[in-house]
Amino acid sequence: MRLWSIHPKSLDTKGLVALWREALLAQKVLQGETVGYKNHPQLIRFKNSDNPLLSIGVYLQVVWIEANSRGFNFNREKINTHIKGEIPILLDVTDGQLEYERSHLLNKLKSRDKERYKSLYNQEHLEQHSMFKIVDGEIEEWEIVDKSFT
Numbered sequence: 225m226r227l228w229s230i231h232p233k234s235l236d237t238k239g240l241v242a243l244w245r246e247a248l249l250a251q252k253v254l255q256g257e258t259v260g261y262k263n264h265p266q267l268i269r270f271k272n273s274d275n276p277l278l279s280i281g282v283y284l285q286v287v288w289i290e291a292n293s294r295g296f297n298f299n300r301e302k303i304n305t306h307i308k309g310e311i312p313i314l315l316d317v318t319d320g321q322l323e324y325e326r327s328h329l330l331n332k333l334k335s336r337d338k339e340r341y342k343s344l345y346n347q348e349h350l351e352q353h354s355m356f357k358i359v360d361g362e363i364e365e366w367e368i369v370d371k372s373f374t
Contacts, residue, residue: 250267317352
């Protein structure tokens, strides 16, 4: 499961579809509707928020907006919490985590979407998902680090 801190607009088609599926799975876990993945590290920041279901709903809403802008027909009704108006910033993310995810994404794109890889490679920073506020810090403690691209 990968719940990216970077904005979904940076993802290729395969990554965006996978994110939608995985975030819906995360929502089911947070609703107590599945026994698998309940201790997955990617869920920690949502579980630790003041309102985990609202947090994952906001997260999914941004993914849905990006998918919709690309012409995908993701079912918005699958989002448990529908957010109206501006999406509030709910959670912090470290700049170290964003840099790690940038490297992780570039590693994936190098083989599966060379054009997107080229367009993102020279960007020093990728925009964060709009529900996150950037704070100083290292890679998040919950991240399982792949040393091959750090």
